[in-house]
Amino acid sequence: MLKAPPARASRRHAYAVTAYVEGATLEQWAHQQQETDLVAVRSIVKQIASGLQALHRREIVHRDLRPANVIIDGEGTATIIDFGSAQVAGLDEIAGPVSDAMFAGTMQFTAPEIWLGQPATRWSDLWSLGAMAYYMLTRELPYGPRLSNATTRAAQGRLVYVPASERNPDVPAWVDAAIARAVAVDPAKRYGELSEFIHDLTHPNTALFAPEQRPWxxxxxxxxxxxxxxxxxxxxxxxxxxxxxxxxxxxxxxxxxxxxxx
The missing domain is CATH 1.20.5 (Single alpha-helices involved in coiled-coils or other helix-helix interfaces)
Structure with missing residues (x-):
């Protein structure tokens, strides 16, 4: 995660100084890739998940996780930046209304429940991470551009997940199945823990999919x-x-x- 140097004096201003991170945004990185690199994608997802776990242990939800808010340096190290929309437990009075989570920019990485006006949870961050994994592998979104218009349960019930393997034949079916569970519209159908998602990205979970015998x-x-x-x-x-x-x-x-x- 983005680091900030310790304060040398009492704070008197409403801004913070952070370390400079050199590199490209995850969005830029994804568009620079000529071939599917599952190893690199897994590494980046694992690093982001590690940062999210650190936040969640402190009861902080990022709420604004998207490709533009992750920097990838020349060595493949991922850094989460921009915590302006973070939600801290116990600080609801200064966290702002739920609508504040609908920030300007790429809102397609915002979890579906937030579009219903529900508060963000750590499962919302999980959804965003799954959508980013999908984006890295396909340069597309798991539900296409319709998600931001699905602001009712009925509309969200009509959303259809587009398999990543259909958009990129190099994506294994079991990796696709793991991502599909991470970006389930219903939070109750997602992984219970980020660590479970990371595990299924590296180890085929036959409980999620039937080994496909598609013709060559x-x-x-x-x-x-x-x-x-x-x-x-x-x-x-x-x-x-x-x-x-x-x-x-x-x-x-x-x-x-x-x-x-x-």
Whole structure:
């Protein structure tokens, strides 16, 4: 998490000095990735979860967890920043109304229950972390852009999770299943602990999914077209070689042809 140096004197101003963190936002990092790197994604999610666990032990909910509020440095270290929307237990009088959690910016990473006007909980942070994991793997959102308009239970009941593996075939089904549980619309259907989510991101939990026996073609449709293209290229090359061989072959002379005819 973002660190702040200890105060050298009594505070008289409504601002704080924090350490400078060099790097790119998680949003920038995700768009810079050319290939799916599950190891890197797991590492980042685990680091963010560790920071959230430290906050939750102090009864603090971040409430504003999104790609723009995480910095990734050159060594892959993740740092959570911006605690302006954090909710501290026992300080409701200064925490602001629930509507304050609907901050300007990328609100699609806000947990569904907050859109219903319910207070944020540590399961809300879990949802945001799951949505960020989904975003890193697909550059998309688990429920598309419709979540921010789903401000009633009925509307949220119509939301449909789009499997990450459909948007990115490189995402294993069991990783997708773990993310799907983390971003469940109903908080009661999510993981009870962040540690459970992290475990299922690294160890297949067969209780969440049935091992899929999809045909190879369904999992790798692009490989079919690559194979077809390769076969067509080979066929074309063989055809050209055959024609060249026929052109180089000596043609029988007219005399030989007449003698053969006799």
């Amino acid at each position: 073609l369904a999992r790798r449709p692009e490989r079919l077209w690559q194979a077809i293209s390769a076969l067509l290229a080979l066929a074309l090359a063989a055809s050209l070689l055959t024609r060249e061989g026929q052109a180089d072959r000596p043609q029988p002379s007219k005399i030989q042809t007449e003698e053969t005819a006799r």
